Amino acid sequence: MTTYGVDQVAPSDLQRWLVERVAEYLPDLGEAVDPTRQLGEYGLDSIAVVAFAADVEEQLGIAVDPTAIWDYPSVGELAEHLAAELAERRPQAA
Amino acid sequence: MRTVDLPSRLAEWSRPGGPFDPAVLSAHDEAETFPAEACAALDAWGLPAYYVPARHGGRQDRLDEFLALLRTVAAQDLTVAVAHGKTFLGGVCTWLAGDAGPADLLARQVLAGEPVAWGLTEPDGGSDLLAGSLTATRHGSGWQLSGRKWPVNNATRGHLLCVLARTDPAGGPRGFTVFLIDKRATAVDTVRPLPKMPTHGVRGADISGVEFRQTRVPAHALVGTVGGGLELVLKALQLTRIVCVSLSLGAGDHALGLLRRFLHERRLYGRQLASLPHVRTTAGRAAAHQFLAEAVAHTAARAAHQVPEELSVISAVAKAFVPSLIQSQLRLIGDLLGTRGFLTGVEGYGAFAKLERDHQVVPIFDGSTWVNRAALAGVLPLLRPGRRAAASEAASPVHWLREEHHPAPLDMRRLRLMAPRDSVLGALPALVAGLDAREESSKAAAETASLAGALLEAYERLGTDLADVRPTGGPPSTATMRLAERYEWCFAGAAALALHHARPRLRTGPWGTDEAWLHGCLTLVLEGLGRRPAQATRTYDRLGTVVASAPDVPVSVLDDRGPDGPARDGSVEVSAT
Numbered sequence: 328m329t330t331y332g333v334d335q336v337a338p339s340d341l342q343r344w345l346v347e348r349v350a351e352y353l354p355d356l357g358e359a360v361d362p363t364r365q366l367g368e369y370g371l372d373s374i375a376v377v378a379f380a381a382d383v384e385e386q387l388g389i390a391v392d393p394t395a396i397w398d399y400p401s402v403g404e405l406a407e408h409l410a411a412e413l414a415e416r417r418p419q420a421a
Numbered sequence: 422m423r424t425v426d427l428p429s430r431l432a433e434w435s436r437p438g439g440p441f442d443p444a445v446l447s448a449h450d451e452a453e454t455f456p457a458e459a460c461a462a463l464d465a466w467g468l469p470a471y472y473v474p475a476r477h478g479g480r481q482d483r484l485d486e487f488l489a490l491l492r493t494v495a496a497q498d499l500t501v502a503v504a505h506g507k508t509f510l511g512g513v514c515t516w517l518a519g520d521a522g523p524a525d526l527l528a529r530q531v532l533a534g535e536p537v538a539w540g541l542t543e544p545d546g547g548s549d550l551l552a553g554s555l556t557a558t559r560h561g562s563g564w565q566l567s568g569r570k571w572p573v574n575n576a577t578r579g580h581l582l583c584v585l586a587r588t589d590p591a592g593g594p595r596g597f598t599v600f601l602i603d604k605r606a607t608a609v610d611t612v613r614p615l616p617k618m619p620t621h622g623v624r625g626a627d628i629s630g631v632e633f634r635q636t637r638v639p640a641h642a643l644v645g646t647v648g649g650g651l652e653l654v655l656k657a658l659q660l661t662r663i664v665c666v667s668l669s670l671g672a673g674d675h676a677l678g679l680l681r682r683f684l685h686e687r688r689l690y691g692r693q694l695a696s697l698p699h700v701r702t703t704a705g706r707a708a709a710h711q712f713l714a715e716a717v718a719h720t721a722a723r724a725a726h727q728v729p730e731e732l733s734v735i736s737a738v739a740k741a742f743v744p745s746l747i748q749s750q751l752r753l754i755g756d757l758l759g760t761r762g763f764l765t766g767v768e769g770y771g772a773f774a775k776l777e778r779d780h781q782v783v784p785i786f787d788g789s790t791w792v793n794r795a796a797l798a799g800v801l802p803l804l805r806p807g808r809r810a811a812a813s814e815a816a817s818p819v820h821w822l823r824e825e826h827h828p829a830p831l832d833m834r835r836l837r838l839m840a841p842r843d844s845v846l847g848a849l850p851a852l853v854a855g856l857d858a859r860e861e862s863s864k865a866a867a868e869t870a871s872l873a874g875a876l877l878e879a880y881e882r883l884g885t886d887l888a889d890v891r892p893t894g895g896p897p898s899t900a901t902m903r904l905a906e907r908y909e910w911c912f913a914g915a916a917a918l919a920l921h922h923a924r925p926r927l928r929t930g931p932w933g934t935d936e937a938w939l940h941g942c943l944t945l946v947l948e949g950l951g952r953r954p955a956q957a958t959r960t961y962d963r964l965g966t967v968v969a970s971a972p973d974v975p976v977s978v979l980d981d982r983g984p985d986g987p988a989r990d991g992s993v994e995v996s997a998t
């Protein structure tokens with residue numbers, strides 16, 4: 328597993344990356360993940376969200392509580408939130 | 422310690438005419454009436470104080486001791502333990518929410534003996550918390566509730582009800598909120614009890630429901646934050662699921678007691694029953710079930726203090742594993758009791774049929790075996806051995822399972838929805854390496870090393886199989902559920918090994934000599950993993966011999982079962998974060 332290696336991440340890059348991650352969880356989805364749609368609509372249930380949060384946490388190297396996905400339920404919102412978190416915490420975590 | 426006098430009080434109360442007289446309790450069971458005398462005796466003794474955290478004026482400061490208490494009650498009568506212990510479940514959300522909620526008010530009520538119900542399930546929702554349709558809408562400064570919770574234990578008798586309500590019509594994980602309702606403070610006819618349900622077991626308990634009809638409740642009924650309900654409930658369940666397994670331990674104690682009496686009384690072919698090899702090995706297997714259940718339950722209870730951030734995994738393992746294990750144990754014991762396990766009118770033995778019926782609810786409520794296993798299965802890819810950094814040494818169960826270790830105060834704020842790791846199973850490689858490095862060269866130690874080595878191999882195989890599991894967005898596949906089950910067996914084996922490492926006392930005495938109890942646990946685990954050790958029969962036979970020949974030795978490896986537990990050194994440790 329590769330860690331996302333960029334210190335200053337643009338929300339749009341992060342969004343693209345998250346879209347790919349979400350797609351891994353939804354192998355049967357025959358279309359691209361729409362960043363404006365809620366993840367719950369794709370059938371990513373509350374248990375899966377816990378695993379997904381852990382996955383994102385591990386790859387970004389910052390703490391990502393599953394509740395962050397509850398509070399920012401679309402990929403677009405989540406990307407903005409995580410980009411802000413990354414900008415704030417990345418220097419200390421390194 | 423006051424807790425130690427509960428077993429002797431229960432023994433007193435069980436005499437003819439007492440509140441726990443088995444005849445009185447079985448009459449309640451038959452008539453499906455509430456065991457009010459027994460619950461009143463527990464109130465008078467002060468059990469409700471153990472449902473309230475010390476910081477709110479109660480006596481709840483150690484989950485391991487609390488489990489031991491509820492287990493003692495359950496060993497006497499499971500229906501009473503379910504009926505009374507429910508108040509603990511009803512309170513947790515409020516304690517968890519902290520001072521922001523009605524915690525002090527609730528504490529005063531519980532200490533005064535008020536039962537509290539916890540309403541999560543709805544007729545159409547079952548295990549799916551997000552399907553809840555009981556709705557709370559703002560009304561003036563307070564709220565208005567409409568809808569049903571069913572089935573709910575204590576729903577009719579309890580004046581206080583903690584419920585999960587939908588506060589956002591769209592639902593979702595931020596669409597639910599917890600409320601603590603005092604029925605006495607609601608307008609007439611706006612809260613209606615739903616009738617008591619006839620049940621297969623726990624027949625005397627108040628299994629009913631409640632209907633809210635535009636019920637107005639004050640602002641201070643809100644527990645935690647608006648939209649914070651699901652998070653609160655999922656965290657509360659991490660504690661209640663661990664506590665629930667004490668009900669299984671008590672059922673196991675009760676059944677083993679009946680089995681011992683039977684082995685003592687029953688003579689066949691002019692001999693004691695235990696002279697039949699099959700009877701001995703089956704009795705030994707039943708004892709091994711109890712030891713393994715204890716290891717998991719006790720480890721989970723201590724983990725709540727030491728590694729609360731890991732409880733989402735540990736509580737799911739405990740609740741999926743222990744009640745199922747005890748179900749299997751009851752089947753073994755029922756087989757041995759034969760006719761006496763089936764007839765309800767034979768003096769004394771009728772209790773078996775009742776406890777077996779009563780226990781069937783334990784794997785169902787507070788999240789069924791499958792719901793918990795699914796929760797574990799969902800995060801399995803993250804728990805793959807070696808994927809995440811191992812815990813520090815201070816977080817190792819060997820450290821915090823020591824007898825003299827005084828658990829850090831329970832800090833509910835450290836609970837998380839996602840465990841960063843599993844320190845118990847994660848400790849397995851070090852535990853096994855520790856065995857290999859032992860100076861001891863006895864035959865028993867060699868056998869322990871060989872069983873533990875086989876367990877480590879099974880764990881490594883599990884790790885390999887986990888590497889192929891892809892996380893999914895929906896329910897886990899059947900194959901992944903089976904991996905979760907293997908994970909539970911490995912966890913149980915690690916818990917038993919950790920207990921063995923942590924407590925030198927467990928290497929002596931009737932169960933500890935030749936490491937017999939540990940061999941029993943590891944053998945059972947390896948069987949569960951499809952790797953039955955060659956010497957399994959001999960191992961169970963040895964345990965069965967003690968079950969039959971030393972009736973006064975409790976079938977337990979936990980010190981808190983006896984009144985003369987070793988003195989604790991009283992030191993308080995700050996847990997490792």
Ligand SMILES: Cc1cc2nc3c(=O)[nH]c(=O)nc-3n(C[C@H](O)[C@H](O)[C@H](O)COP(=O)(O)OP(=O)(O)OC[C@H]3O[C@@H](n4cnc5c(N)ncnc54)[C@H](O)[C@@H]3O)c2cc1C
Nearest residue numbers: 539540541542547548572573574782786787789791792795
């Ligand atoms: C005696 C008794 C007392 C109770 N007391 C209370 C109480 O006080 N408060 C309260 O809120 N509820 C209470 N309940 C309800 C109990 O918690 C529910 O019965 C339980 O949550 C399961 O719901 P269900 O029986 O409707 O099963 P369903 O949810 O309909 O499940 C059906 C089957 O599917 C399985 N299943 C469900 N979800 C999953 C999943 N995600 N993955 C795999 N398998 C799954 C289940 O294990 C079950 O086998 C009580 C029930 C009983 C019998």
